[in-house]
Amino acid sequence: MRGSVDTIKEKLDIREIVSQYVKLEKAGQSFKARCPFHNEKTPSFFVSPVRQSFYCFGCGAKGDIFTFVQEIEGLEFREALKFLAERAGVELEYQRGESKTEKDKLFGVLEEATSFFEKELTGNKPALAYITSRGINEETIKKWRIGYASGEWRLLYSHLQSLGYDKEVILKAGLVKLKEGGEPYDVFRDRIIFPLSDQNGRVIAFSGRAFSKETEPKYLNSPDTALFTKSEVLYGLDKAKESIRKQDYAVLVEGQMDLVLSHQAGVLNTVAASGTAFTQAHLERLRRLSSRIILAFDGDSAGEKAAEKASELGISLGFEVKVADVPEGEDPAEIVKKNPQEWKEVLRQSLPAVEFFFNKIEGKEKDRRKLGKQIEKKILPMIKLVRSAIEQSHFVSMLSKRTGIKEEILWEDLRRVERKQDPRRIEEPRLDKKVPILSQREQIEERLTEIELWRKELPESFKKEEIELMDNLSGIILHENLSQLSIELSRAEALKDNKLVAGLARQIQEVHSQIRKLEEKKKML
Known part of the structure; x- marks a missing residue:
């Protein structure tokens, strides 16, 4: 898995991937754009080809090519990995004995089934009339690839076999079931067919609505397969x-x-x-x-x-x-x-x-x-x-x-x-468990780190923000020091260590003095 990730990063440039979603403009050695993750008028989203990373100074979104695809496409990491592997032409190492060829065959047979159902609809006037009577126009039928499965028991199965697909693949794709004697029959019969797709638009299953009133159940979905889990799609x-x-x-x-x-x-x-x-x-x-x-x-x-x-x-x-x-x-x-x-x-x-x-x-x-x-x-x-x-x-x-x-x-x-x-x-949700909750100090330190990394690309206005952040960070550190010194002073007083008490008292006065100076500086800005 690690090798596949590194290979994909070597073959794909983050700028090329991001530019497919937003219009990038040159900004020093990097590029900038209006952030795709939140609404904004002034570009605050930066992409660095050198570091192969992105950062938004508006909403804080950041990461590499995989993070970007996960967020923009709404994918889990493994899905983003497959998505980018296809773009890069990289073959992934499949686990648990599952071969790439197996999944390709499933996608292939489902695509053929979709085309078959589409063609069946064009030749069935009553089914087409029913769909249009529900208010669905021709453009929508094509966009959603709506089809029809006839009432015959093995029409789709016979068609797929004629194209060279064996029974095992058709069965694994959820297109047929077996009778007690092992004889296959089509899952979808006499139904209006709606193809279900994955995040990349590839057909992974079907949902069929009964066409005739006598057909039961009214709605029927594909069974769960290697490509399709009903509770997740x-x-x-x-x-x-x-x-x-x-x-x-x-x-x-x-x-x-x-x-x-x-x-x-x-x-x-x-x-x-x-x-x-x-x-x-x-x-x-x-x-x-x-x-x-x-x-x-x-x-x-x-x-x-x-x-x-x-x-x-x-x-x-x-x-x-x-x-x-x-x-x-x-x-x-x-x-x-x-x-x-x-x-x-x-x-x-x-x-x-x-x-x-x-x-x-x-x-x-x-x-x-x-x-x-x-x-x-x-x-x-x-x-x-x-x-x-x-x-x-x-x-x-x-x-x-x-x-x-x-x-x-x-x-x-x-x-x-x-x-x-x-x-x-x-x-x-698992997503929340993976995101650490940062303290105010950690948030400011992280922001200052990003400003330092992207300094050459940032406009002058960020200098003012940097100064304010540094002052805020100084204030937090001073108050943390003050709190720690107060604890130590209490301990020294309990031990009746007068010398240590005097020393800590001087340090506390110095910290108070620094806090006052910082507050005066903020008023002047």
């Missing part, structure tokens, strides 16, 4: 990631139709869980792009319950979660078909999850005593999950104003609430 993330990063929030919907029509309406930061519950793995993928989400599930009781569970999971992991009020009996796809602008308005009026679910309870429960019980049962446990004390205070104040319940009573009940925790689904 968000449908549409490969197309939505750039928009999610730029707008700093993601819209999560339930179904494939909801997803493609939301994109067709111009809401390009939409993704779907696609036939499974919203999981922590989904959130970890989204976290690399944004920690803000809007849940827009179907306007029925099942959709509301799913949104409540997803809200609790998101809030517990530190996400800012809002919920869109989809009209009762409708879903996002139906709203878009009726009026795309109405869909955008529904999203604009989304509310913080706590407020949304309180509104739902308040609308159903007119008895004030029963309303209080529902708040205790459903709303307070959700507030308990909120990490910010300020946010908790805001929601408690909101509840008090709207119900007449005194804040101190709500706080008392909130303190008694046990924080919900499912160890299988709710745990601190």
Whole structure:
């Protein structure tokens, strides 16, 4: 693994990779641009071909070519490694006996299956008519490579075998299953087919919606394979990631139709869980792009319950979660078909999850005593999950104003609430565990180190910041010294060591004098 990393770094220039995402301008020996990780008007993002690294003086993002790809593409390290290996033409050493050829065959057979399903759709007028009747236009069909699987039992299997793919590869790709006698049959039959892709846009699985009313189940996903794990893949993330990063929030919907029509309406930061519950793995993928989400599930009781569970999971992991009020009996796809602008308005009026679910309870429960019980049962446990004390205070104040319940009573009940925790689904994300929490002194020292490294490329304005940082650092060090000297003085006084007491007292006076001079200097700047 280490050898592959070094080889990729030797073959790829960070400037060439970064320039594919942002426009770089020469700045001394380095290059600068507006940071792709936060909104800014003046470029503060620098790339050094000499050090093969980047640093943003606006948001503090920094790292090498791998860090950049991880952040910009929303990938884990191994995924970024594969992404860059392909760019560099480097063959990776696969572990546990898994060969590159094996995965290539799986990608290849899935690509052939996608093309086959696309062709089948063009030749099936009833299926095509159904898709267009749902409001999906021709451009969207092509963009999302929507297809159709006929009702025949072995049509896809026979086609793939005619192209030279053996039964084992087709089976491993999740395209066929075996009968008791070992005879293969197609997994997807009589279904509208939606290809699911990885972060690089390569097809890794399929989701099929029943075309005929008699076909069961209504939705069917590929089984888990070497390329696809249902609980980790968000449908549409490969197309939505750039928009999610730029707008700093993601819209999560339930179904494939909801997803493609939301994109067709111009809401390009939409993704779907696609036939499974919203999981922590989904959130970890989204976290690399944004920690803000809007849940827009179907306007029925099942959709509301799913949104409540997803809200609790998101809030517990530190996400800012809002919920869109989809009209009762409708879903996002139906709203878009009726009026795309109405869909955008529904999203604009989304509310913080706590407020949304309180509104739902308040609308159903007119008895004030029963309303209080529902708040205790459903709303307070959700507030308990909120990490910010300020946010908790805001929601408690909101509840008090709207119900007449005194804040101190709500706080008392909130303190008694046990924080919900499912160890299988709710745990601190791995990303947070890897990021050390720096003290103020460490943060300033790190910033000064970066200024020194990039000094030649930085504008004159950074000199003033450097002076201020150095003064702040001096102040912190002086106060640390003062604290240590005070501890030592207390010990000396306890030992009745008068000589040491006198010496420490002089040192303390000197530190106080230095602190006063530093404060006077700051006033003059």
